[in-house]
Amino acid sequence: xxxxxxxxxxxxxxxxxxxxxxxxxxxxxxxxxxxxxxxxxxxxxxxxxxxxxxxxxxxxxxxxxxxxxxxxxxxxxxxxxxxxxxxxxxxxxxxxxxxxxxxxxxxxxxxxxxxxxxxxxxxxxxxxxxxxxxxxxxxxxxxxxxxxxxxxxxxxxxxxxxxxxxxxxxxxxxxxxxxxxxxxxxxxxxxxxxxxxxxxxxxxxxxxxxxxxxxxxxxxxxxxxxxxxxxxxxxxxxxxxxxxxxxxxxxxxxxxxxxxxxxxxxxxxxxxxxxxxxxxxxxxxxxxxxxxxxxxxxxxxxxxxxxxxxxxxxxxxxxxxxx
Amino acid sequence: xxxxxxxxxxxxxxxxxxxxxxxxxxxxxxxxxxxxxxxxxxxxxxxxxxxxxxxxxxxxxxxxxxxxxxxxxxxxxxxxxxxxxxxxxxxxxxxxxxxxxxxxxxxxxxxxxxxxxxxxxxxxxxxxxxxxxxxxxxxxxxxxxxxxxxxxxxxxxxxxxxxxxxxxxxxxxxxxxxxxxxxxxxxxxxxxxxxxxxxxxxxxxxxxxxxxxxxxxxxxxxxxxxxxxxxxxxxxxxxxxxxxxxxxxxxxxxxxxxxxxxxxxxxxxxxxxxxxxxxxxxxxxxxxxxxxxxxxxxxxxxxxxxxxxxxxxxxxxxxxxxx
Numbered sequence: 001x002x003x004x005x006x007x008x009x010x011x012x013x014x015x016x017x018x019x020x021x022x023x024x025x026x027x028x029x030x031x032x033x034x035x036x037x038x039x040x041x042x043x044x045x046x047x048x049x050x051x052x053x054x055x056x057x058x059x060x061x062x063x064x065x066x067x068x069x070x071x072x073x074x075x076x077x078x079x080x081x082x083x084x085x086x087x088x089x090x091x092x093x094x095x096x097x098x099x100x101x102x103x104x105x106x107x108x109x110x111x112x113x114x115x116x117x118x119x120x121x122x123x124x125x126x127x128x129x130x131x132x133x134x135x136x137x138x139x140x141x142x143x144x145x146x147x148x149x150x151x152x153x154x155x156x157x158x159x160x161x162x163x164x165x166x167x168x169x170x171x172x173x174x175x176x177x178x179x180x181x182x183x184x185x186x187x188x189x190x191x192x193x194x195x196x197x198x199x200x201x202x203x204x205x206x207x208x209x210x211x212x213x214x215x216x217x218x219x220x221x222x223x224x225x226x227x228x229x230x231x232x233x234x235x236x237x238x239x240x241x242x243x244x245x246x247x248x249x250x251x252x253x254x255x256x257x258x259x260x261x262x263x264x265x266x267x268x269x270x271x272x273x274x275x276x277x278x279x280x281x282x283x284x285x286x287x288x289x290x291x292x293x294x295x296x297x298x299x300x301x302x303x304x305x306x307x308x309x310x311x312x313x314x315x316x317x318x319x320x321x322x323x
Numbered sequence: 324x325x326x327x328x329x330x331x332x333x334x335x336x337x338x339x340x341x342x343x344x345x346x347x348x349x350x351x352x353x354x355x356x357x358x359x360x361x362x363x364x365x366x367x368x369x370x371x372x373x374x375x376x377x378x379x380x381x382x383x384x385x386x387x388x389x390x391x392x393x394x395x396x397x398x399x400x401x402x403x404x405x406x407x408x409x410x411x412x413x414x415x416x417x418x419x420x421x422x423x424x425x426x427x428x429x430x431x432x433x434x435x436x437x438x439x440x441x442x443x444x445x446x447x448x449x450x451x452x453x454x455x456x457x458x459x460x461x462x463x464x465x466x467x468x469x470x471x472x473x474x475x476x477x478x479x480x481x482x483x484x485x486x487x488x489x490x491x492x493x494x495x496x497x498x499x500x501x502x503x504x505x506x507x508x509x510x511x512x513x514x515x516x517x518x519x520x521x522x523x524x525x526x527x528x529x530x531x532x533x534x535x536x537x538x539x540x541x542x543x544x545x546x547x548x549x550x551x552x553x554x555x556x557x558x559x560x561x562x563x564x565x566x567x568x569x570x571x572x573x574x575x576x577x578x579x580x581x582x583x584x585x586x587x588x589x590x591x592x593x594x595x596x597x598x599x600x601x602x603x604x605x606x607x608x609x610x611x612x613x614x615x616x617x618x619x620x621x622x623x624x625x626x627x628x629x630x631x632x633x634x635x636x637x638x639x640x641x642x643x644x645x646x
Binding site for chain 1: 479575585622
């Protein structure tokens with residue numbers, strides 16, 4: 001098999017499971033599988049389980065290592081220069097775990113590792129909403145908020161692998177919920193799925209608007225981000241008030257990204273981006289008031305479109321761009 | 324003369340004058356001169372005057388073009404991909420002026436052009452406070468606020484040359500002075516020399532503290548940024564209140580830079596940075612509350628140290644790194 005036709009092995013590691021796939025140089029997924037993430041004992045089994053699973057799948061598929069161009073992987077946490085990962089609390093990797101070294105010792109294949117948000121940014125840039133663009137920032141809205149930066153076709157990982165920490169921009173300098181990182185006022189605390197519920201808790205205290213959402217809240221119902229967004233879409237007054245503030249924070253953060261990096265695109269992805277164009281429209285409207293006027297027409301905000309596959313596709317991109 | 328010993332011709336173009344120098348590969352300045360900037364008639368004479376001055380100086384110095392490795396230049400405004408410059412209002416280049424093309428037509432030498440803030444960042448990275456570091460952001464505090472970004476040893480110029488617009492981060496979402504860019508709440512409107520005077524105008528309205536600065540202000544004296552800083556240093560209560568808010572805004576902006584880019588250094592330069600360690604200390608103290616905790620110890624804030632030569636040194640760096 002000619003080298004250019006070899007497959008890349010992509011891994012998108014998460015706190016619950018690892019998604020894995022064999023992906024060709026055009027980005028087509030030839031085979032995919034997943035593996036539960038065993039986070040016991042400081043996550044010491046995670047990498048060896050991944051390696052064992054790769055050997056098993058290659059055997060099942062009658063492939064050997066010569067058929068594989070390399071391994072690309074996106075991981076939660078901070079990727080250090082030596083390929084170890086720290087601060088991945090959902091994996092129980094609080095201190096540095098030697099991910100790259102473990103792969104290198106067990107599999108004689110090129111191994112490329114980056115943060116999961118960076119992988120998603122690369123994936124969108126290769127085959128998603130950012131295809132054809134050389135610079136973009138991907139903002140992932142889920143339980144938390146992640147960010148990945150591609151500038152001039154290259155990942156910006158920061159001096160210690162911590163670039164793109166969009167979720168921890170201090171954006172709410174007044175009310176200031178405490179974030180999981182320990183700091184107050186983080187974007188994540190007011191503009192993630194968690195943030196929407198924080199804002200509901202706040203506004204519901206003293207709200208006097210006529211609102212079904214408010215009635216449900218006061219009746220003791222557990223309300224999640226999706227319900228708040230759906231209520232806003234259907235015109236619920238309290239939900240609209242929350243959504244207005246939520247989109248203000250996102251717009252402000254996008255303007256900071258634009259003013260600092262001037263990328264072609266800021267892509268909004270993650271579970272909360274299921275709100276779709278309703279969300280993009282709300283962000284854009286406010287963004288135009290906050291962004292440096294000469295770049296208003298340049299740095300555009302749009303929805304990501306690879307969904308859950310962005311990380312896998314990006315992990316494969318890591319292999320392909322390095323070969 | 325061996326190629327590596329050739330000199331670079333550096334130009335730091337400003338609204339009042341252009342500073343020019345011949346600089347060797349070690350960064351030593353061998354000869355320097357300056358030229359008034361003639362901004363009449365949409366700045367159409369600026370580039371031809373520079374070129375004429377270069378020919379004259381080379382003749383005086385008995386050098387010819389073969390002795391010159393190339394020309395590096397920092398300019399106000401936005402540098403477009405084709406080497407034209409727009410938005411340089413202090414040069415009267417509102418629409419795109421073909422700077423690179425003009426040089427190429429008149430001087431058969433490699434020509435490299437970047438924004439003046441980027442040039443200053445490169446200069447500090449080469450021979451200034453950033454020497455030995457691969458990533459830094461330079462924030463220049465003067466009448467306005469400029470920014471230049473070096474990441475992984477490379478300038479980040481943005482898709483349309485507009486990266487690093489630190490001065491136009493929307494940082495004051497409450498009081499919101501109007502900035503020269505037309506937008507409200509820009510960092511520049513509250514944290515430049517102009518911003519210090521804006522804050523004085525604001526606080527002096529209703530202040531009841533005992534303050535010499537307030538007395539001077541109310542007596543109708545024209546007070547500038549330097550006087551406000553000196554008053555703060557000597558403990559004047561009104562000046563300290565202003566300085567506290569001023570440094571809060573700078574700290575917040577530095578935290579945004581750190582969270583997005585995670586550079587090794589954020590360097591503070593420009594005229595207002597004459598406030599020295601008094602300023603750095605005030606920024607750092609607040610910055611630690613706003614920056615993502617894991618990078619607190621990583622991304623450091625420090626004074627730039629090349630002063631007015633940063634742009635010239637950086638212009639020479641442009642030539643050297645491209646040869």
